[in-house]
Amino acid sequence: MKQAFKLAYRNLMGAGLRTWLNVSVLSFSFVVIVFYNGLIDGWNKQARRDTIEWETGNGHLVHKDFDAFDPFTILDGHGNISQIEDKNLSPVLVRQASIYPDGRMMTVALKGINPLQNALKLPTSKLDTACSEVPILIGQNMARSSGLNKGDIVLLQWKDKNGTFDAANAVVADVFKTTVPTVDGGQIYISIKKLWDLTGLQNEASFLIANDQYVNTQTDQWIYKDQDELLITLDNIIATERISGSILYILLMLIALLAIFDTQVLSIFRRQKEIGTYMALGMTKLQVIKLFTVEGLMYSIFAMLVGCIWGIPVLNYFARNGIPYPVENMDDFGISISEIMYPIYGFKLIIGTVIAVVISATIVSYLPARKIARMDAVDAIKGKLQ
Amino acid sequence: MNTEKIITLENVVKRFKVGDGEFTALKDINLNFDKGEFAGLVGPSGSGKTTLLNIIGSLDSPTEGTATVMGKSISELSHKESALLRNHHIGFIFQVYNLLPVYTVYENVEFALLLQNHSAEERKKAVMDALDWVGIADMANKKPAKLSGGEGQRVAIARAMVKKPQILLADEPTANLDAENAHAILQTMKSLNKELDTTFLFSTHDEKVMKYMDRIIHLRDGSVEKDEIINSKSSSK
Numbered sequence: 001m002k003q004a005f006k007l008a009y010r011n012l013m014g015a016g017l018r019t020w021l022n023v024s025v026l027s028f029s030f031v032v033i034v035f036y037n038g039l040i041d042g043w044n045k046q047a048r049r050d051t052i053e054w055e056t057g058n059g060h061l062v063h064k065d066f067d068a069f070d071p072f073t074i075l076d077g078h079g080n081i082s083q084i085e086d087k088n089l090s091p092v093l094v095r096q097a098s099i100y101p102d103g104r105m106m107t108v109a110l111k112g113i114n115p116l117q118n119a120l121k122l123p124t125s126k127l128d129t130a131c132s133e134v135p136i137l138i139g140q141n142m143a144r145s146s147g148l149n150k151g152d153i154v155l156l157q158w159k160d161k162n163g164t165f166d167a168a169n170a171v172v173a174d175v176f177k178t179t180v181p182t183v184d185g186g187q188i189y190i191s192i193k194k195l196w197d198l199t200g201l202q203n204e205a206s207f208l209i210a211n212d213q214y215v216n217t218q219t220d221q222w223i224y225k226d227q228d229e230l231l232i233t234l235d236n237i238i239a240t241e242r243i244s245g246s247i248l249y250i251l252l253m254l255i256a257l258l259a260i261f262d263t264q265v266l267s268i269f270r271r272q273k274e275i276g277t278y279m280a281l282g283m284t285k286l287q288v289i290k291l292f293t294v295e296g297l298m299y300s301i302f303a304m305l306v307g308c309i310w311g312i313p314v315l316n317y318f319a320r321n322g323i324p325y326p327v328e329n330m331d332d333f334g335i336s337i338s339e340i341m342y343p344i345y346g347f348k349l350i351i352g353t354v355i356a357v358v359i360s361a362t363i364v365s366y367l368p369a370r371k372i373a374r375m376d377a378v379d380a381i382k383g384k385l386q
Numbered sequence: 387m388n389t390e391k392i393i394t395l396e397n398v399v400k401r402f403k404v405g406d407g408e409f410t411a412l413k414d415i416n417l418n419f420d421k422g423e424f425a426g427l428v429g430p431s432g433s434g435k436t437t438l439l440n441i442i443g444s445l446d447s448p449t450e451g452t453a454t455v456m457g458k459s460i461s462e463l464s465h466k467e468s469a470l471l472r473n474h475h476i477g478f479i480f481q482v483y484n485l486l487p488v489y490t491v492y493e494n495v496e497f498a499l500l501l502q503n504h505s506a507e508e509r510k511k512a513v514m515d516a517l518d519w520v521g522i523a524d525m526a527n528k529k530p531a532k533l534s535g536g537e538g539q540r541v542a543i544a545r546a547m548v549k550k551p552q553i554l555l556a557d558e559p560t561a562n563l564d565a566e567n568a569h570a571i572l573q574t575m576k577s578l579n580k581e582l583d584t585t586f587l588f589s590t591h592d593e594k595v596m597k598y599m600d601r602i603i604h605l606r607d608g609s610v611e612k613d614e615i616i617n618s619k620s621s622s623k
């Protein structure tokens with residue numbers, strides 16, 4: 001085996017440009033695969049962290065009739081929280097409401113939340129101001145679609161517990177910036193005590209957000225959904241991205257492997273005389289096949305080395321500085337996405353890619369090399385096959 | 387010792403498939419070679435010289451009859467055994483040299499030794515010795531493409547001789563060389579033959595070559611036409 005490596009090394013070095021072309025293509029796909037996977041891993045990590053910090057906390061205790069994905073459950077999907085008093089839970093009451101920025105009507109989800117909550121990053125403390133208007137909090141997306149800015153006053157209309165319309169002026173106490181679209185678009189935050197007063201739904205909540213210390217206190221009325229359950233949508237979207245990514249790099253790999261395959265097929269045809277000479281000098285066909293296979297394997301090893309030489313600095317640069325990701329409309333993604341993505345390159349990912357590239361390059365080299373077994377030494381020496 | 391038959395051909399017939407029929411390239415060849423002979427197969431193109439060398443070199447096997455080389459019957463050798471025989475005991479020199487183009491002169495010569503288990507120092511010494519024999523030690527680092535015809539054939543001789551084989555088979559080794567180079571190369575081979583007691587077997591239709599031979603076997607249409615001993619080794623020794 002050692003001699004096969006030695007000879008393969010000499011052959012590849014001797015082949016010059018052809019070798020470096022194959023090695024470049026392969027090293028490019030190798031680095032792109034690592035990069036793309038790293039990007040998705042980085043996105044996944046960022047999206048999970050941000051979604052936990054901004055939306056899910058340590059899970060939600062949800063009223064049995066409330067479904068966050070079904071607006072029709074807002075009306076009746078709430079219950080009294082006096083029974084489940086727990087300092088690790090922060091209640092949220094959701095109501096349907098309308099605002100009238102510049103005279104046009106916008107339907108919104110009005111979310112009452114405790115200004116002193118610490119389960120989420122939402123700057124709810126800004127709601128804790130006394131003024132003549134109702135203080136509200138909105139996200140940047142909402143601010144953009146409604147045209148509201150910090151300090152603007154807007155007419156807010158809601159229904160109380162008897163279904164009677166009521167309205168008041170609200171003031172935008174703050175506009176927050178988040179990467180999590182599901183806590184932003186179409187939503188307005190208000191102090192939950194204020195919302196109880198406005199609607200007469202004293203001590204009612206649609207769901208409660210748990211903090212880190214919370215231990216499951218699920219009842220018939222209130223169902224606990226942990227982080228994993230709440231992050232299922234995110235997991236699904238990441239999985240989809242991963243699949244579309246893998247199509248990209250399967251294509252890249254195919255191109256790289258095709259280049260090697262092509263070189264091999266051509267080599268075996270063009271290097272017949274050399275093959276015959278190997279045999280005359282005492283190599284068995286098996287040894288020659290092994291030599292050609294090791295040549296292909298060595299392409300992938302060279303590609304790793306070359307990939308390391310230019311890939312490590314490039315990948316490192318992106319990991320450190322991130323990649324600007326211009327997000328036109330965050331809602332398009334459905335899940336958290338930040339404007340700068342930081343790829344994370346896992347050890348497992350790199351080793352896995354290395355193994356995949358080496359194995360497939362070896363197979364792709366072996367397949368055409370099998371033809372050598374059927375070659376006749378005498379014909380090969382003359383170089384007169386086909 | 388001198389009567390030891392290193393190559394024995396008994397009723398060797400070689401037929402090739404040609405289209406639907408067959409072509410008989412060797413017809414009932416009976417020949418023996420002693421160790422250390424310097425012999426030539428002479429005959430016009432198509433007379434079967436190359437075919438016979440290929441059989442003796444275990445690259446091919448007879449259709450009928452037996453070819454025994456160093457006590458081993460060629461047709462009974464496994465693929466691996468015949469490769470081993472070639473690697474250790476048979477050196478080939480081809481008309482067009484068949485040097486490995488991407489290797490240097492040194493690497494070309496080293497090749498056969500790489501297949502055997504020699505240490506790096508052993509290999510180096512053997513390669514440099516072989517290059518010295520043929521007088522091209524100063525070209526060790528050149529690539530074959532940079533060599534003249536005469537130089538290329540010297541590398542081929544060094545490559546064949548470096549492992550000190552029992553038998554050296556040379557298929558028209560001077561066909562592409564001018565007279566001066568042809569003589570130089572034959573002299574080199576003759577001295578190696580004396581020094582190492584290697585059995586040399588040439589194929590040629592070159593007059594210049596014939597006068598170096600101790601024995602000339604005339605082939606015509608696949609048969610031995612004449613087998614002349616010109617300079618009997620056994621008697622001269």
Ligand SMILES: Nc1ncnc2c1ncn2[C@@H]1O[C@H](COP(=O)(O)OP(=O)(O)O)[C@@H](O)[C@H]1O
Pocket residue numbers: 402403404409410411429430431432433434435436437438
């Ligand atoms: N593989 C082959 N298939 C068919 N015919 C062959 C093959 N090899 C050699 N021959 C024929 O056998 C005859 C002897 O060939 P060869 O041994 O090469 O002759 P020489 O070397 O004396 O010129 C030629 O007529 C040649 O055409």
Ligand SMILES: [Mg+2]
Pocket residue numbers: 435436437557
């Ligand atoms: Mg011939």
